[in-house]
Amino acid sequence: MATDNVVWHKHEVNKTTRSEKLNQNPRVFWLTGLSGSGKSTLANLLEKKLHEQNKHTYLLDGDNVRHGLCGDLGFSDKDRVENIRRISEVAKLFVDAGTLVLTAFISPFKADRDYCRSLLEEGEFVEVFIDTPLEVCESRDPKGLYKKARSGEIKDFTGIDSAYEAPEAPEIHLTYQDEPAEQTVERLYALLQEKGLV
Ligand SMILES: Nc1ncnc2c1ncn2[C@@H]1O[C@H](COP(=O)(O)OS(=O)(=O)O)[C@@H](OP(=O)(O)O)[C@H]1O
Numbered sequence: 143m144a145t146d147n148v149v150w151h152k153h154e155v156n157k158t159t160r161s162e163k164l165n166q167n168p169r170v171f172w173l174t175g176l177s178g179s180g181k182s183t184l185a186n187l188l189e190k191k192l193h194e195q196n197k198h199t200y201l202l203d204g205d206n207v208r209h210g211l212c213g214d215l216g217f218s219d220k221d222r223v224e225n226i227r228r229i230s231e232v233a234k235l236f237v238d239a240g241t242l243v244l245t246a247f248i249s250p251f252k253a254d255r256d257y258c259r260s261l262l263e264e265g266e267f268v269e270v271f272i273d274t275p276l277e278v279c280e281s282r283d284p285k286g287l288y289k290k291a292r293s294g295e296i297k298d299f300t301g302i303d304s305a306y307e308a309p310e311a312p313e314i315h316l317t318y319q320d321e322p323a324e325q326t327v328e329r330l331y332a333l334l335q336e337k338g339l340v
């Protein structure tokens with residue numbers, strides 16, 4: 143194995159000391175849902191809210207990941223698995239740094255989301271299912287991708303000709319309501335508060 147002769151170094155400044163200094167319990171808020179479900183919009187609003195409360199946050203989403211770290215990956219099942227694996231490892235490093243991490247990826251496969259959970263300690267992985275129906279996502283179509291997927295211009299599009307495995311027992315299940323995003327993020331925040339996660 144590639145790691146056979148690599149010895150883990152135990153540092154004196156560690157997750158606990160960093161978290162104490164930052165005065166927060168680091169976690170990953172893992173938003174999952176179809177394209178157009180509202181992941182990026184809600185993650186952005188939630189991060190703003192946490193940031194205003196002087197929390198130390200970092201939002202990982204398509205723009206800063208698929209253009210860089212995962213710039214070599216496409217949308218085959220194999221590439222999506224690798225995409226989520228890399229993001230999970232990065233999220234773990236941020237948690238080790240004491241950060242509240244927000245992620246906004248479709249992350250369509252249960253096994254890959256569970257992989258991220260398995261890298262973290264109990265309570266550090268918060269799965270947030272943005273449960274917006276396909277019809278709503280398709281009517282929003284903010285990037286025109288559903289239209290292209292329906293016409294066959296793009297292949298392997300989630301919800302059309304590529305699978306989405308909905309979470310079975312997410313920590314947070316955000317059901318759809320026809321309302322502005324600012325209202326939805328308040329509902330999300332209240333659910334997180336109820337569970338003592340923010
Ligand atoms: N074939 C196909 N299927 C799904 N999505 C596609 C595809 N091609 C491009 N896009 C755009 O890429 C964004 C999804 O990237 P993710 O990294 O979140 O996908 S995944 O988690 O690896 O499945 C997704 O962004 P969001 O709309 O923000 O979800 C799309 O804009």
Ligand SMILES: Nc1ncnc2c1ncn2[C@@H]1O[C@H](COP(=O)(O)OP(=O)(O)O)[C@@H](O)[C@H]1O
Binds near residue numbers: 183
């Ligand atoms: N209540 C809501 N929550 C989130 N997004 C909403 C809401 N209502 C309308 N929208 C719109 O839906 C679109 C969601 O797109 P986006 O956040 O990019 O989703 P995703 O990241 O899941 O693809 C945006 O154009 C946003 O303004």
